[in-house]
Amino acid sequence: MSAECGVVCVTGGSGYIASWIIKLLLERGYTVKTTVRDPDDKTKTQHLLSLDGANERLQLYKADLTAEGSFDSAVDGCQAVFHTASPVLFQTSNPQADLIDPAVKGTLNVLKSCAKMPSVKRVVLTSSMASVVCNRKPLSAGVVIDETWFSDPEFCAKYQPPKHWYMLSKTLAEEAAWKFANENGIDLVAVNPGFVIGPFLQPSVNFTVEEVLRLINGVHSFIILEFVFPEGKWISLYVCAVA
Numbered sequence: 001m002s003a004e005c006g007v008v009c010v011t012g013g014s015g016y017i018a019s020w021i022i023k024l025l026l027e028r029g030y031t032v033k034t035t036v037r038d039p040d041d042k043t044k045t046q047h048l049l050s051l052d053g054a055n056e057r058l059q060l061y062k063a064d065l066t067a068e069g070s071f072d073s074a075v076d077g078c079q080a081v082f083h084t085a086s087p088v089l090f091q092t093s094n095p096q097a098d099l100i101d102p103a104v105k106g107t108l109n110v111l112k113s114c115a116k117m118p119s120v121k122r123v124v125l126t127s128s129m130a131s132v133v134c135n136r137k138p139l140s141a142g143v144v145i146d147e148t149w150f151s152d153p154e155f156c157a158k159y160q161p162p163k164h165w166y167m168l169s170k171t172l173a174e175e176a177a178w179k180f181a182n183e184n185g186i187d188l189v190a191v192n193p194g195f196v197i198g199p200f201l202q203p204s205v206n207f208t209v210e211e212v213l214r215l216i217n218g219v220h221s222f223i224i225l226e227f228v229f230p231e232g233k234w235i236s237l238y239v240c241a242v243a
Contacts, residue, residue: 005029009078011063011071011110012036012085014044016208017126017193019201020241021082026053035063035074035085047201065106071113079119083110084126086173088166088207095165103169107177115184122187127174129194129233130167147190150175191243198237 008025012018013034025032036045039060048054061074065085075081085106092098107125114120134151137143156168174190181188200209 005031006079007031007033007077009071009075009081010034011074011081011083011106013048013060014202015084016200016202016206017196017237017240018082018084019048020198020237021084022048022058023051023201024241026051026057029053029057031057031059033059033061033074033078035061035071037064038062043203047203051201065102065109068109068112071110072116075110075113075117075120077119078117079121081110081114081120081123082126083107083123085110086126086169090166090207092165095168099165099169100172103173104176107173108180111177111180111184111186111188114186115180120186122189123181125174125177125188125190127177127190127192128167128170129192130164131170131174132192133233134164134167134171191240193235193240193243194233196235196237196240198240200237 005028008030010018010022010025010032011034013022014036018034022032022034034048039045039062042049045060048058048060051058061071063070063074063085086103087099089099111123114123131151132145132149134156135149136152136155137149139145151164151167151171153168153171156164156171177188177190180186195211196208197212200206205213
């Protein structure tokens with residue numbers, strides 16, 4: 001198996017953004033090791049296996065976000081790790097189990113695996129604008145938003161309606177990531193996209209595409225989506241993956 005451009009890992013490979021990251025990495029000659037819940041489930045992986053270069057340079061690994069050590073094999077020998085795996089839900093009756101635990105524990109479990117592997121030089125975390133904008137800070141002219149900005153966990157958990165559980169999960173996950181990275185000498189980069197839209201590679205429609213379809217069909221308005229991602233902060237899926 002060729003590793004001419006290096007070996008990298010992408011977590012949550014069957015996801016909306018991750019699928020495009022894998023596509024672009026393969027096109028650029030990288031060997032990609034990606035994690036999915038079930039490598040044998042072709043309904044979730046066939047679109048990846050059909051990508052140019054996949055036969056020669058794509059490996060699938062089974063991993064569980066909540067299981068420590070689950071990512072060891074996938075990140076072993078990789079120079080870089082792209083952590084994209086995290087649940088996307090805006091309505092749930094059990095936010096701790098459905099969102100917060102997988103987001104926070106999953107991020108830490110990936111970083112713990114990376115910390116064991118001397119080959120890993122950088123970790124790129126797909127975070128979200130949701131981990132930045134949900135707070136009481138003014139966004140007036142002259143205000144600089146930098147790496148010290150985070151959404152307010154208390155605001156996310158108490159705001160009615162609705163409670164911002166997804167925003168809380170992304171905020172807590174990124175905060176935990178920076179803390180672990182700083183304590184363990186990991187070169188971490190966080191990417192915080194807004195509402196990501198663009199052509200999807202998966203065979204089924206995901207949450208983000210469903211929201212866009214609801215907008216097109218008049219079920220939602222821009223006001224609802226802009227409440228989550230203020231002032232129309234949308235981004236092209238391709239641009240997000242390239243970043």
